[in-house]
Amino acid sequence: MTESGFTEAAAIILAAIFTGNILLHYFLGMCSFLACSREISTAAGLGLAVTFVTVATAPINWLIYNCLLAPFNLTHLWLLAFITVIAGFVQVLEMVVERVSPTLYSALGIFLPLITVNCAILGASLFAIIRGYNVWQCLLYSLGAGLGWMLAIVLMAGLRRRMQYADMPAAFAGVASAMVIAAIMALAFMGLGGVIEMKLALSK
Amino acid sequence: MTEQIHCGQCNPPGVFAARAGRTMLAGAWNENPIAIQILGICSALAVTRSAQAALVMGAAVTFTAIFTNLLVSLLRRFMPQSVRLIVQMLIIATFVSVLDELLKAFHPEMSKELGAYVPLIITNCIPMGRAEGFALRNGPALSMLDGAANGLGYTGVLLMVGSIRELAGNGTIAGFRILGDWYVKSDFTLSPSGAFIVLGLLIVCYNAIRLRAARAKEAAHD
Numbered sequence: 001m002t003e004s005g006f007t008e009a010a011a012i013i014l015a016a017i018f019t020g021n022i023l024l025h026y027f028l029g030m031c032s033f034l035a036c037s038r039e040i041s042t043a044a045g046l047g048l049a050v051t052f053v054t055v056a057t058a059p060i061n062w063l064i065y066n067c068l069l070a071p072f073n074l075t076h077l078w079l080l081a082f083i084t085v086i087a088g089f090v091q092v093l094e095m096v097v098e099r100v101s102p103t104l105y106s107a108l109g110i111f112l113p114l115i116t117v118n119c120a121i122l123g124a125s126l127f128a129i130i131r132g133y134n135v136w137q138c139l140l141y142s143l144g145a146g147l148g149w150m151l152a153i154v155l156m157a158g159l160r161r162r163m164q165y166a167d168m169p170a171a172f173a174g175v176a177s178a179m180v181i182a183a184i185m186a187l188a189f190m191g192l193g194g195v196i197e198m199k200l201a202l203s204k
Numbered sequence: 205m206t207e208q209i210h211c212g213q214c215n216p217p218g219v220f221a222a223r224a225g226r227t228m229l230a231g232a233w234n235e236n237p238i239a240i241q242i243l244g245i246c247s248a249l250a251v252t253r254s255a256q257a258a259l260v261m262g263a264a265v266t267f268t269a270i271f272t273n274l275l276v277s278l279l280r281r282f283m284p285q286s287v288r289l290i291v292q293m294l295i296i297a298t299f300v301s302v303l304d305e306l307l308k309a310f311h312p313e314m315s316k317e318l319g320a321y322v323p324l325i326i327t328n329c330i331p332m333g334r335a336e337g338f339a340l341r342n343g344p345a346l347s348m349l350d351g352a353a354n355g356l357g358y359t360g361v362l363l364m365v366g367s368i369r370e371l372a373g374n375g376t377i378a379g380f381r382i383l384g385d386w387y388v389k390s391d392f393t394l395s396p397s398g399a400f401i402v403l404g405l406l407i408v409c410y411n412a413i414r415l416r417a418a419r420a421k422e423a424a425h426d
Contacts, residue, residue: 025396030245031329076305079323083297087290116289119246119327126320171411175242179404186397 009140016144019193022120023152024186026127029120033153034178043157047150051143053093053115054124057086058142061125062135082125090116120149155185224349231353238361238403239410243329248362249399251321255378258366259359260314264307264322265330266355268299272331273351276339292335293326300325330354361406368402369393 022028029050036046061082069075094112098105115121124145128138159181168177237243244265251261275295276283283291304322307315315322325331334354339347367377373394375383392398 027246027249027396027399028324030249031242034242034245076301079301079304079326080294080297083293083326084290087293091290116293117327117329117332119324122327123320123324126323130320170415171408173411175239176404176407176411179400179407183397183400183404186395186400190395190397 009136012137012140013144013147016141017148017151018189021148021152021186021189022123022145023149024182024189026123028123029118029149029153032118033149033156033182034175037153037156037160037178040154040157040161043153044150047146047153049112049115050118050120051146051150053086053090054121054142054146054149055139057089057121058125058128058145059135059139060085060089062128062133062138065129066135078129082122086121086125087116120145152185152189156181159185220346223346227346227350228353231350232357232360236357236361236410237330237333237354238358239407241333243333244358245403246324247321247328248358248365248403249396251318252362252366252369252399252402253373253394254370255363255366257314257317258362259378260307260311261318261321262355262359262362264303265325265328265358266352267303268296268325269331269334269351269355270348271299271351272296272335273339273347274344276335277342277344277347280340288340289336292332296331296335297326299331330358361403364406365399365403368406369398372402373398 016022019025023030023033032046037043064081064085065075065078069078069081090112094105097112124142127145128141131141133141156178160178163177163181172180231237235241238245238248247261247265252258272292272295276292279291300323303325304315307318307322331351334351338350342350371377371382373391374389375381375387393402
């Protein structure tokens with residue numbers, strides 16, 4: 001890989017994890033982010049599952065869009081195709097994991113149905129097409145998006161654990177306080193934008 | 205009287221009206237999809253940079269929720285339990301595809317502004333959540349009403365978040381200047397972080413109103 005190619009790859013991954021975090025910047029996957037962020041281990045398990053499914057489905061969807069739908073002028077069917085791929089993949093994955101590794105299945109099993117309706121996964125596939133990535137960029141982007149989502153939900157779970165015994169006004173309990181925490185996290189992630197720009201400038 | 209037969213349970217009209225009223229109130233206020241059920245938060249944050257975008261998005265979700273509920277309710281006796289989720293998802297995806305193409309054709313600028321968030325209505329949990337939670341157990345008429353109520357409750361929250369963010373960020377609401385030239389524009393509420401804060405504080409207000417109402421009711425009972 002040439003040096004500029006390496007820089008570009010690093011830029012896509014870093015941007016997907018930090019500045020353009022799919023959760024804190026594009027707000028995708030909020031439902032499970034709020035519902036499953038009470039325990040760090042649960043959050044990490046869900047994060048891993050989301051990363052895996054994103055990395056697996058985004059390139060498949062990319063291939064379907066560019067090799068199957070675009071040549072036949074069928075791009076208006078992209079949503080139906082993408083959601084079928086994701087739902088089908090999750091169903092197959094569930095069966096394979098159950099057969100191959102029952103321990104992993106009992107740990108991951110409860111998350112699998114949740115993943116089908118996780119908008120971060122569909123979002124990563126859509127963004128890769130809308131931004132006109134090629135297949136390698138799409139692969140790197142989906143990896144970054146999945147890892148970024150996992151990072152955000154694990155951090156959130158850690159923060160919420162510390163807040164469990166905090167004495168808050170009743171109106172702030174639950175989702176409301178989680179939103180305010182997310183706001184502060186989003187602010188911190190925005191701040192990382194400068195760091196990545198600087199790194200890129202230095203490497204040139 | 206004849207249209208009552210369509211509601212599945214053959215209720216007398218009075219009962220139907222009472223249930224319709226309760227369904228409406230539950231969807232729009234008591235069980236507001238965003239504040240209580242935590243459904244559809246993604247788009248409530250993402251497309252609320254202006255009041256117009258919020259309104260179009262709310263209308264789109266309401267449309268999808270109404271027709272998904274109708275179709276799921278009509279099909280509820282024929283759908284095998286095991287493929288239920290996929291069938292529902294395909295129903296939603298079909299309506300969203302139609303909506304996306306319509307928006308592209310008649311309102312290209314708005315379609316560009318909303319970007320990937322119109323396709324993402326598929327995974328917006330409101331149509332799915334209501335199909336699963338309501339339409340599978342109720343007749344078509346009530347189900348459509350439930351979809352409309354939830355859509356309206358959702359649109360209301362979106363419109364509020366959108367107006368506050370636009371007003372604080374630009375000094376305008378839906379493009380009309382509200383605050384004069386003295387107002388210093390700030391990007392904060394237009395940034396992702398501002399979206400979280402505005403929605404978070406709105407939910408706090410909602411909670412506070414409901415807590416106060418509950419306390420007043422308790423006091424009245426004593």
